[in-house]
Amino acid sequence: MTQMRVIEPVADLLRQPEGPRDRQLLYGEAVVAADEIDGFTRITSEKDSYPGWIRTDHLGPIEPQTHWIVAASTHAYERADLKSPDLTSLSFGSRIRALSEKKGFLETSLGFIPAVHAVPAYSRLTDPVAAAELFLGTPYLWGGNSRFGLDCSGLVQACLLACGVPCPGDSGDQEKVLGNPVPSGTQAQRGDLLFWKGHVAWVAAENLLLHANAYHMAVALEAMDQAIARISEQGDGPVTAHKRL
Known part of the structure; x- marks a missing residue:
């Protein structure tokens, strides 16, 4: 090993x-x-x-990581100059080692990355839903975990890990271990998670979900009551769990 x-x-x-x-x-x-x-x-x-x-x-x-990417995505440039050629792109959550900082850029083995797009490796976010909002419009991709494409459980995992909360990769495992069950009839609130068989969504507001889903083929906002009805009508069943972190 x-x-x-x-x-x-x-x-x-x-x-x-x-x-x-x-x-x-x-x-x-x-x-x-x-x-x-x-x-x-x-x-x-x-x-x-x-x-x-x-x-x-x-x-x-393996090498020590000094920073991680906190922007939805970023570019690595040939020089510490935003007009220089871009060499590659990195997603939110990528971990980098900065060799130096100059002119507002972090020098890495990939190129120069805007310092404003990264935070120190020990830093954690505090609002996973705010992190999820960074991904709005990201295309849906089965098994995806990045700004370039992700699925429902990939979105949840990326945002919780960014906040320092351990999280499995698949929605079924997430339903088992994340948060505490919310009693039936309790009003959903921002930061709750709703689960279906094979699906998970963030509660962004009282009647608003934020989730990566194949209906929109993207990370999208959707009225909660409409989403629950739509998912049931398409044959994927009722909500199986309402959890609060």
């Missing part, structure tokens, strides 16, 4: 080599690597113990 880190902006975590994507990992995230087969390495993600396979060339040696 070897500790390593992800060196691609977004890397698919596969069920088996060349298999379907279950989740994704972001640049700088730590993993524990085991055996390698035909260019794929079996790993376990350190953030949530999610197992799977990742392309071996998407992994590199």
Whole structure:
């Protein structure tokens, strides 16, 4: 077993080599690597113990991380100059090592990243719904975990981890371990989570949900009563849990 880190902006975590994507990992995230087969390495993600396979060339040696990306997404530039060529893009939650800071940019091995888009590695946010609002309009992607595409549980996990709250990667596991059940008939409030079989949504306000969903194919705001009715009518059943963190 070897500790390593992800060196691609977004890397698919596969069920088996060349298999379907279950989740994704972001640049700088730590993993524990085991055996390698035909260019794929079996790993376990350190953030949530999610197992799977990742392309071996998407992994590199572990290194101390000084900052993480708090903007929805950012660019790494060739120089500490916003007009210089952009070299790559990183999502919210990516972890970086700053070598220096100059002219408002963090120098990294990827290029120069606007310092305003990052916070120190120890920093945590306080409002997961505010973090989720950063993702509004992000395209829906099954198993996605980044600003470039995510699903319902990926959105919840990204926002809770940013606030320092441990969170599994799949909605079924999230329903089991997150928060406390809210008694039936209690008014939903901002920051609550509603669960269905295979789906989860943030409560953004009294009758407003914020969720990554295949109906809108995006992270979207939707009236809660309309969403509950729509999800039931399309055959996915009733709300299975109302949880408060």
